[in-house]
Amino acid sequence: MEFECIILEIKEKVGLITLHRPKALNALNDQLMNELGSALKSLDSNEAIQCIVITGSEKAFAAGADIAAMANYSFMDTYKGDYITRNWETIRQIRKPVIAAVAGYALGGGCELAMMCDFIIAAENAKFGQPEIKLGTLPGAGGTQRLPRAISKSKAMDMCLTARMMDAAEAERAGLVSRVVPQEMLLEEAMAAASTIASMSLPIVMMIKESVNRAYETTLSEGVHFERRLFQASFGTEDQKEGMAAFLEKRSAVFKNQ
Numbered sequence: 001m002e003f004e005c006i007i008l009e010i011k012e013k014v015g016l017i018t019l020h021r022p023k024a025l026n027a028l029n030d031q032l033m034n035e036l037g038s039a040l041k042s043l044d045s046n047e048a049i050q051c052i053v054i055t056g057s058e059k060a061f062a063a064g065a066d067i068a069a070m071a072n073y074s075f076m077d078t079y080k081g082d083y084i085t086r087n088w089e090t091i092r093q094i095r096k097p098v099i100a101a102v103a104g105y106a107l108g109g110g111c112e113l114a115m116m117c118d119f120i121i122a123a124e125n126a127k128f129g130q131p132e133i134k135l136g137t138l139p140g141a142g143g144t145q146r147l148p149r150a151i152s153k154s155k156a157m158d159m160c161l162t163a164r165m166m167d168a169a170e171a172e173r174a175g176l177v178s179r180v181v182p183q184e185m186l187l188e189e190a191m192a193a194a195s196t197i198a199s200m201s202l203p204i205v206m207m208i209k210e211s212v213n214r215a216y217e218t219t220l221s222e223g224v225h226f227e228r229r230l231f232q233a234s235f236g237t238e239d240q241k242e243g244m245a246a247f248l249e250k251r252s253a254v255f256k257n258q
């Protein structure tokens with residue numbers, strides 16, 4: 001597959017996608033989002049891959065949807081044609097874990113894309129924001145929904161209504177990101193986390209992702225019920241037998257993804 005707006009690399013069991021429109025601070029246009037969707041789907045169906053990392057540049061993870069591309073769209077373009085957001089949901093179909101490694105700006109759609117990933121590791125220079133209000137519009141790829149779930153209603157309202165940016169330290173305190181690391185360590189740390197996940201049993205990893213995501217979609221009792229079924233299902237895997245035998249035999253587990 002030939003890509004122009006992203007770079008796709010395979011590093012052992014990890015697929016690394018780098019957003020690459022440096023002149024526009026990785027502004028997310030249709031082509032980039034199409035390429036990202038294709039790359040994600042190809043990694044998800046590649047049996048050799050067990051985890052995915054999405055990153056940007058040192059200056060910008062992504063500075064948002066491409067303002068130049070959408071400035072003149074009409075309501076019909078955006079509603080009937082679904083021009084802006086039509087290819088933004090592919091990432092939600094991905095069943096393997098996706099880690100966002102964020103340095104620099106993650107604004108608007110860039111912040112929303114990071115939040116669509118399973119967790120975010122941030123560099124110390126990361127800045128998150130939903131500045132759409134300054135453009136006369138609002139977050140359109142989940143920002144008003146995922147931010148309150150991630151960081152509370154009060155902080156989400158503050159960010160979406162004032163357009164202020166949140167730095168990495170505040171984002172970590174608020175729970176938006178799972179860890180903050182020095183900028184030069186960002187990719188190393190994200191790839192190490194991805195490699196750790198990739199050393200586990202893939203079907204169990206997928207079950208955990210599915211179960212944690214369920215917490216956002218359902219009641220506590222339904223979510224616990226769903227988790228219980230997957231927990232029970234794990235006892236039907238060879239990897240559960242191997243994992244527990246390895247512990248009892250005081251050796252490392254060798255998972256077969258079965």
Ligand code: HXC
Nearest residue numbers: 023024025027063064065066067068107108109131140141
């Ligand atoms: C198109 C963008 C862009 C964007 C930056 N650029 N962000 N182009 N869409 N979102 C371009 C600039 O036009 C400029 O191009 C080049 O990238 C460098 O940007 P500068 O502004 O010169 O850099 P700097 O002064 O360092 O400021 C960085 C910045 C600023 C603070 C990130 O660029 C900025 O405010 N960008 C817009 C952020 C934003 O409003 N995002 C939300 C978009 S709406 P030239 O050709 O002049 O060099 C959105 C809605 C999502 O995301 C809805 C769901 C899909």
